[in-house]
Amino acid sequence: MSEKSLLRRSIPFLLTIFIVVADQLSKAWIVANVPQGTMYASYLNDFISIWHVRNQAIGFSIGAGLPMVAKILLFIVLPLGILTFMVIFLLRTKELTGLQHWLSAALVGGGLGNIIDRIFREDWVVDFVSLRIYGLFGLERWPTFNVADSTVVVAGIALMLTVLFGGRSREKQKQSADGTD
Numbered sequence: 001m002s003e004k005s006l007l008r009r010s011i012p013f014l015l016t017i018f019i020v021v022a023d024q025l026s027k028a029w030i031v032a033n034v035p036q037g038t039m040y041a042s043y044l045n046d047f048i049s050i051w052h053v054r055n056q057a058i059g060f061s062i063g064a065g066l067p068m069v070a071k072i073l074l075f076i077v078l079p080l081g082i083l084t085f086m087v088i089f090l091l092r093t094k095e096l097t098g099l100q101h102w103l104s105a106a107l108v109g110g111g112l113g114n115i116i117d118r119i120f121r122e123d124w125v126v127d128f129v130s131l132r133i134y135g136l137f138g139l140e141r142w143p144t145f146n147v148a149d150s151t152v153v154v155a156g157i158a159l160m161l162t163v164l165f166g167g168r169s170r171e172k173q174k175q176s177a178d179g180t181d
Helices: 003-010 013-033 068-092 098-120 147-165 170-178
Strands: 039-043 048-055 125-131
Touching: 003 068, 013 048, 013 098, 013 125, 013 147, 068 098, 098 125, 098 147
Parallel strands: none
Antiparallel strands: 039 048, 048 125
């Protein structure tokens, strides 16, 4: 792989860094300014509220009752392995479009944001955004989330849509133009 090619594939990881920094700064602000378990503010007639809560599991508190060893394996070790694989794949592959590289880098950033919490914060992941969903799915409020969670969901959905309905990678376009597809 040429240095130019590696550099081009590395640039989306600037987004990874930005997401991790934004996620960690927002969580640090919440920890410093909002006592755990309390609401800081409510906006738009309580549609959005800012809380300081902790989650020792994953989305919707799935796995909260697992033993700590299982949590470490499932919520730290396994995700770190997956993210490591993703980074290596993204640096080597020619199969993804530029947009897919950027979306994948965003996924890595979101994943790292929460893994950092799981490793370095005593009560694990800091969540702070709560949305009122008016009984949708039988819930009055959506489970509280953070910047990393939002990034994983939005980038993940967008990435799936590009895979299902998106264009082809530059390499595939070049092969088609050369008649080698």
